[in-house]
Amino acid sequence: MTDQNENAAPAPEGVEELREATAEAAPEVAGQDRLRELEGELEEARKAVLYAQAETQNVRRRAEKEAADARTYAATAFARDILSVADNLVRALAAIPQELRDDEKMKGLVTGLEATSRELDSVFSRHGISKIVTDGATLDPNRHQAMFEVPTGDHAPGTIVQEVQAGYMIRDRLLRPALVGVAKAAD
Structure with missing residues (x-):
């Protein structure tokens, strides 16, 4: 090897x-x-x-x-609850007939109720709660809830002709929709 x-x-x-x-x-x-x-x-x-x-x-x-x-929006639940109080106050003021408003015995009560209503509106305003405008407005399903239709030739279809219950916003959010009657074309 x-x-x-x-x-x-x-x-x-x-x-x-x-x-x-x-x-x-x-x-x-x-x-x-x-x-x-x-x-x-x-x-x-x-x-x-x-x-x-x-x-x-x-x-x-x-x-x-x-x-x-x-x-x-912390006050939202409370605000929803207090809206019924505001509604009842408005109804109470609307139900007082003119002769009772003119009566000297009732004038103080009526004035107190009106002042309470104004103060409630002021408190709502301070906390960003505002009433939804419905007079002559076009139905907006984001703010209004149509309860019935009214056949009419005086208003364009879809226009709000009657408010059944006021609606409210809290800043830019819907607190409660307005319950409204809406115009429809006459037959």
């Missing part, structure tokens, strides 16, 4: 230097691969942090809006 190294042809010039350079470059190449891998992980981490920050900001904004809405 002969040794293969003895029979092998001598390595061409420079091959040994190439092997040494490759051996030296191998750790450098491996280091560059690791660097690229770490840069990729860093970029993913940056994206995750940005996403988390955006999500946190969205949650904060949502919470701020909900808190502002809660403050703005």
Whole structure:
């Protein structure tokens, strides 16, 4: 048996230097691969942090809006309940005949009821509660509820001709729709 190294042809010039350079470059190449891998992980981490920050900001904004809405519309349930009191006060004032309004014994009572009605309207106004205008308005299903139709040639179809019950808004939200009668074309 002969040794293969003895029979092998001598390595061409420079091959040994190439092997040494490759051996030296191998750790450098491996280091560059690791660097690229770490840069990729860093970029993913940056994206995750940005996403988390955006999500946190969205949650904060949502919470701020909900808190502002809660403050703005906190009185909604109470306001709905008090509307029946306002309706009854208006009905009571409308039911007083003129002869009782002129009677000296009743004048103080009527004046007190009218003052109470004005004060209630003032309180509503301070808290952003406003009456929905219906006189001659076109039916808006977001604010009005049609209770009946009135055949008439005096008004355009869809025009409100009678208010059965006043409607109210609390700022930009509907508190209670106005119950109305609507004109329709005469037969």
